[in-house]
Amino acid sequence: MWRLEPRSEPSLRMQVLTPVLAVVLTLILGAILFAALGKNPVAAMRIIFVDPLLDSYARTELLVKGSPLVLIAVGLAVGFRAGVWNIGAEGQFIMGAVAASAVALALYDQPAVWLLPAMGVAGAAAGFLWAMIPAWLKIRFSANEILVSLMLVYVAQQFLIAMVSGPLRDPQGFNFPLSRTFHDSAVLPIVIEGTRVHVGVFITLFVAGLAFFMMRNHVVGFRIRLMGDAPRAARFAGVRPGAIVVTCMGLSGALAGLAGMFEAAGPAQQLAPSLPIGYGFTAIIVAFLGRLDPVGILLAGLVMALTYVGGETAQYSLGIPAAANETFRGMLLFALLSVNILVHYRLVPARRRTAR
Amino acid sequence: MDLSALDPVALIASLIVAATPLVLAGIGELVVEKSGVLNLGVEGMMIVGAIAGFAAAVGTGNPFLGLVTAAAAGMLLALVFGLLTQFLLANQVATGLALTMVGLGLAALIGQPYAGIKPPGSPRLDIPHVSDLPVVGPLLFSHDAMVYVALALVIATWLFLGRSRAGLVLRAVGENHDAAHSLGYPVVRIRLYAIAFGGACAGLGGAYLSLIRVPQWTEGMTAGAGWIALALVVFASWKPWRVLFGALLFGGITTLQLNTQALNINPAIPAGALLLAAGLIWLVASLSASRAAGSPLVMLLTGAVVLAFGLIYPRMQIGSAWLSMAPYLVTILVLVLISSDRTRAALSAPHSLGRLFHPSS
Amino acid sequence: MKLRTVFAAAMAMTLAAGAALAQAKDHIKIGFVYVGPVGDFGWTHEHDQGRKAIEAALGDKVETTYVENVREGPDAERVITQMARSGMDLIFTTSFGYMDQTIKVAKRFPDVKFEHATGYKRAHNVATYSARFYEGRHVIGLIAGHMTRTNTIGYIASFPIPEVVRGINAAYLAAKSVNPDVKFKIVWVSTWFDPAKEADAANALIEQGADVIMQHTDSPAAMTIAEETWKSPDGRKVYAFGQASDMKEFGPNARLSSIIDNWAPYYIERAKAVLDGTWESKDTWGGIREGMTKIGEFSDKIPEEVRKQAQAAADAIAAGTLHPFTGPINKQDGTPWLKEGETADDATLLGMNFYVEGIEGQLPQ
Structure with missing residues (x-):
């Protein structure tokens, strides 16, 4: 038998090796799955993982699909580092989208150059404020932020439905629960002609870079990491836990809200009940797959986007049902989550347990 | 205003049916969380239970075998979660979310040949004469068997956690796994048992949907019930009996809203009346236990306000989205109330919830 | 959430009327975009029956394929685009919520024919259809x-x-x-x-x-x-x-009768039109007479x-x-x-x- 023994230092070698191991594991599991469905496993893997990278249009779509995941995950990761568990990013994403859309629709007749910045501010602020609810309840009443932020996702989902069926509904839309399509001045400009890559994608990359340097070099980053690794020491070092909670929740909420604004003003161009499709939850997984590191998150977001974009192609070109893609994605996540242990632990032959 | 068509007995009977899957999934997750583990994959385990139970029931023609299979399937999936979080120390939140994804995908995959098939019927309790009694009969003695199973599970969980030594150990593991470990309790094994139990319960809850409540298989049929079960555990502040209460509230909102629409009356009327009644029962119960009775008073007061609002605007139809928000807001309120009270918090929320445990660290 | 309705003739935004001239073909590829799973036994299921009917009627002259569970909004636009790029000749988008996306993609692929169910926006290569339920x-x-x-x-x-x-x-x-x-x-x-x-x-x-x-x-x-x-x-x-x-x-x-969405005759007709090179953009609102209801x-x-x-x-x-x-x-x-x-x-x-x-x-x- 083998057992796990903690390493004194996270293994650098394993940090590089484990994702490779996970991919190999997934490829084997996936091959079995697709073969069991009577599909050619090699072709399926090629279509999901390789083809989207070779095709110029699919490459840009990876950016469009992956950027909300990365933007949200970068914010969440900062909090997770500090032991602040915001799992309600989906709710903050929704509130950001609703607020930004409300601004866009209220000023529909007054297009102006400052409209998009105003929408961005509204989206980020709404996400920030929505995240402040669990933050405040945690500081004031020590209510568990995991649970409060999760509950607020459901509230936000219903709020979105109430808004698109009420005040924000398109008056000419035949009672469909949809807003009207935004005015051109409320739509994010496209950066690469002929694709859907909008300004938000680049802001996301910029934010990820910023987060990278903040966590490495800045005193705030240091305090956040200290808070997560050694809460007691952090307190002695003069770190106020309340301030960390507000910083982490606020940052992740604002970024999720901004992601909501990007999605509404970018590819969607209107507010609809189908706008939130679980980016906030998927981003949690992305954050962990990326080991809470902005660079890792970029890669993880890309892999996740690959499985979506490639999965769609696999549906119409190989007839692989959507359900199989979803199962496959879950397997990939399981594999990635399970190999992580090798970074912090090593496998050693089991010794006889000493009696206490 | 025509209230004669509102049959409170029939209404409560349908509330019970709506609440049962939530009770099943909720009580399982309660035990998991009591052991200090947060499994967010309830939705995934429920839907796999729904299809596994359905497939087995259709295949064998026996609904009982279907339910057993559903429990086994839920348990199996839960053990994958257990393997990842307990042995491979993967993050519980991320693994739980991944479990939901896998469950939804897997269920849809298995379920493809089962769309459009009818499951075998499940027996209802029918005691001669007793089940035909007015009021009491339809209210207590004529449900399907799973309603009683769910109730029995709640009682058993209550006894187990509160009165048994094993339950005490489980709670100790959830409160402080390091202390429990140094006392020589097998933390990981106990948690695996709890996780497996939670999975089995979630599987049963899913099968209740596909075999009894709807009854049919359709992709995505749990439609968020697993997430509600998670909220329910918090609402119940980790107390088995309150899971029953909470399930009626969460499951009941939709039922109530649909019924009042058919009646063309303001849903606040029956909602307020139910809250009043529940608050009253709770008040009486807590008086006999001679404890401070803040929460039931809040409930009574809320009920009165809601009822008054309903009576002032008897015809008003409130948008279903606003109504659907209500239970989650109440849950947050409950969470704040129990968290702010230090002495009580220690009695309810498991202290090690969601934390990583490794024996050598 | 699936949204669908019938077009509004008064509101119809016909971007450009008239048929795109095309010649007859001996083999075409047809793609379907579904909002739900094919196993929903309702809306999407019936569209998929229509797809199968095309295959049954036209045999090896056609090749059909589909993507299911496509969320309305940004994801739909990508799926439709990818289908158009992969060489489909005719694409059916079967939910009201795909309306704007269909129009947008159609603009970029003038040679591909699009059929949007229950919408009211058309273009020279986008036709709309629904049934008088x-x-x-x-x-x-x-x-x-x-x-x-x-x-x-x-x-x-x-x-x-x-x-x-x-x-x-x-x-x-x-x-x-x-x-x-x-x-x-x-x-x-x-x-x-x-x-x-x-x-x-x-x-x-x-x-x-x-x-x-x-x-x-x-x-x-x-x-x-x-x-x-x-x-x-x-x-x-x-x-x-x-x-x-x-x-x-x-x-x-319990069942007394039923209203069945029967897309098969329309789908076969439209697929044939593409094969013959006679396809043109139009709106169809068929009822019992046309066999759609x-x-x-x-x-x-x-x-x-x-x-x-x-x-x-x-x-x-x-x-x-x-x-x-x-x-x-x-x-x-x-x-x-x-x-x-x-x-x-x-x-x-x-x-x-x-x-x-x-x-x-x-x-x-």
């Missing part, structure tokens, strides 16, 4: 009016969009014409597809005394619930109608003379001698809508946002 509602409304003993008909509705409101009005007018005491109890469930919620709604309606259930949602849950009442000892036997699919297997006793087989539980009357109504609608909305009809508030003998025009039907006189409760706005 309200004609079917008239026929089953007649049956419901005859069959109810409690004079209470329960109606499970999704969203207060014109298509649904039109269905309620058509069914109510027909039921009322044969049973003056009939009452409709309407429950809005705010979803197209949620079996548990639809089952709850059916239960609520049955408890409120409805003994015939109609629905404008996609799952067979209500049918299943109605069938359950036939087993219960208290003798309340509730009837229901199949919606989108026939749903016979879900209610051998099909009335399912009548149950033997319906008395002979009622069956005959229902069949006669269906035949008359097909022949064009009967219109489900024929005056005198007042709106719910009593204001006159149609004069004696006057029939509703399509524009009013397409934007219908009012109940007719006699329906209780208010239309959610």
